[in-house]
Structure formats: structure tokens, C-alpha cells
Amino acid sequence: EADIYQTPRYLVIGTGKKITLECSQTMGHDKMYWYQQDPGMELHLIHYSYGVNSTEKGDLSSESTVSRIRTEHFPLTLESARPSHTSQYLCASSDQGRLGDTQYFGPGTRLTVL
Amino acid sequence: SQQGEEDPQALSIQEGENATMNCSYKTSINNLQWYRQNSGRGLVHLILIRSNEREKHSGRLRVTLDTSKKSSSLLITASRAADTASYFCATALSGGYQKVTFGTGTKLQVIP
Numbered sequence: 426e427a428d429i430y431q432t433p434r435y436l437v438i439g440t441g442k443k444i445t446l447e448c449s450q451t452m453g454h455d456k457m458y459w460y461q462q463d464p465g466m467e468l469h470l471i472h473y474s475y476g477v478n479s480t481e482k483g484d485l486s487s488e489s490t491v492s493r494i495r496t497e498h499f500p501l502t503l504e505s506a507r508p509s510h511t512s513q514y515l516c517a518s519s520d521q522g523r524l525g526d527t528q529y530f531g532p533g534t535r536l537t538v539l
Numbered sequence: 540s541q542q543g544e545e546d547p548q549a550l551s552i553q554e555g556e557n558a559t560m561n562c563s564y565k566t567s568i569n570n571l572q573w574y575r576q577n578s579g580r581g582l583v584h585l586i587l588i589r590s591n592e593r594e595k596h597s598g599r600l601r602v603t604l605d606t607s608k609k610s611s612s613l614l615i616t617a618s619r620a621a622d623t624a625s626y627f628c629a630t631a632l633s634g635g636y637q638k639v640t641f642g643t644g645t646k647l648q649v650i651p
Contacts, residue, residue, distance in 0.1 A: 429581075460641075468582075468627070468641040484640075515581055527572065528629075528639060530581030 428452050431516050431531035438506055439539050446501045446534045448516030457499040458528065460515040461485060468515065474499060506538040543571075543628045543642030551648040558615040560645040562628030563608075571604055572629045572639070573613050582627065585613075618649045 429450040438444055450457070455476040460468040460483075470483030474493040488510070489503050499518075503510055513535050517528040543564045552558055562571070570589045574582040588595045588604045588611065595602045601614040615622055628642040 431581075465625075465644075465646070467643045470640075513579070517581075527584045527587060528574075528582070530574075530583070532581050533579070535579065 429516065429518055429529050429531040431514075431534050433534060434532060435535050435537075437537045437539065440505075440507055442506050444503050444506055444536070446514055446516075446536070448499045448501070448531055449497050450499075450518040450529070450531075451497060452518060452529065453496065454518035454520055454529070455496065456519045456526075457493065458517040458519075459483070459489075459491060459499070459501050460517065461487065462513045462515055462533075464513070472501065506536075508538045511536060511538050543630050543640060545626070545628060545642045545645040547645060548643070549646040549648070551650065552618055554618060554620055554649055554651050556618055558618050558622070558647055558649070560613045560626050560647070562611045562613070562642055564611075564628075564630045564642075565609065566632055568606075568630045568632055570631050571602075571611050572631075573600075573602060573611075574627045574629060574641075576625045576627065576644070578624070585626075615647075618647075620649050620651045623647060623649045 432447045457474045459472040461471050462468045469485035471487040472491040474480050480491050513533050515533045516531040519526045519528045545562050572587045573585045576582045586597045588602050599616045604611045625644045625646050627644045629639045
């Protein structure tokens, strides 16, 4: 069982609200990721981080933002949620320094924007 | 388009049968990984095979890699109902950039 946690697990919220999805890991991993996944579909990388104060945008354009102030914490924020943001958001972490290293995933947050 | 594409998209088999899933990719890779995702949950890493390896085993899992055909297969032997999940391949590209790209996934249903 991976030591990576996401809260909340489920969130139903109205349009225009600001939300923050939390992700934390206790493995001391430098690299962390956020993926967006629609039901039954592939994962799309939306943000990643190589370490503290490092954040990069992924392959899929996203209106969300991330921060990495502490190694263990990688929150994702939507300033103004819209129905198009409805999806599952998966957080993952991995060791830095090895090409294609194994990623450890959290349980995900299922977001519904009404 | 996706770096990795799995086929079939969905597979339904009886418990005890073997399940084979295939993954094709487009560019040179450093390694290829297989992950499992139970419905509505995060992904769990199953196995990693490096570009200089041709076959790897882990319990009931057997993975092959053919870099000349840019393809990999995942075989689950003696399947169980608990193997019901989606299976994704993930490729780490050559060139030093540490990014992993996930495929489209195969949904496996094992009928008791």
C-alpha cells in the first residue's frame, strides 16, 4: 500500500467556487504528479513537480494551478470551478533520479461541478 | 496521439483462463511499465521491463517487450475474479526526460 493520500475523495460543488484538492505523501519522493482521468478513459498529465518550488505544466492544458512548498505536499487549486472540470483527479509520486521510475498513486478525488 | 495504445479495449474471460493484453507505442523508450486500476481508484504498479529486456515474470504476470515492433504484452495466467480491473501500459521515453506516458487502457472482466 502506497503512502500517498488525497482529500477529499469525493467533492460535489457549484459553479464558480474555488476548490483545493489535497495530496500528500510520506515517502520522501521528490517528484509528484497530477493526472486528470475521465471515467473509463486514459490518464492525462496536467501538472508535475521535480521538487520543492518546482512546478511544470503537463501534456493536457488545465485551468488549475499547483504549488510545492513542502516535499510531501502538492495541492491543486481551481480558482473558479466549472462543469467542464468534472473528472477524477489522481495524484502520484516517484523517486527522482531514475528514468521512468515507478509511480505511486493516491486513491483519487472524484470532482463533480454542478 | 497517445504514445501507448492498448488492445483490446475490453476483454471478458472466465475465471481460470489466461488474459493477454497488448500495448503498442510510437517512439523509442527506456522502459515500459504496466499498472492496474480498480474501478474508481488510483493505479497500482505491477511490473517494469527495461528496453534491453525481452521478458519478465512476477507471480502470475508475464510481460514481453519487442522493441523492434514497439510493442509489449501482459499475460495474466489462471485469472481470478479479483483481477477484474483496467490495465494500463506506461512508457518512459528515451532521451533523458523523465516523463511517463500512459496508454489508453484495457478493461478486463473475469467472470467467476
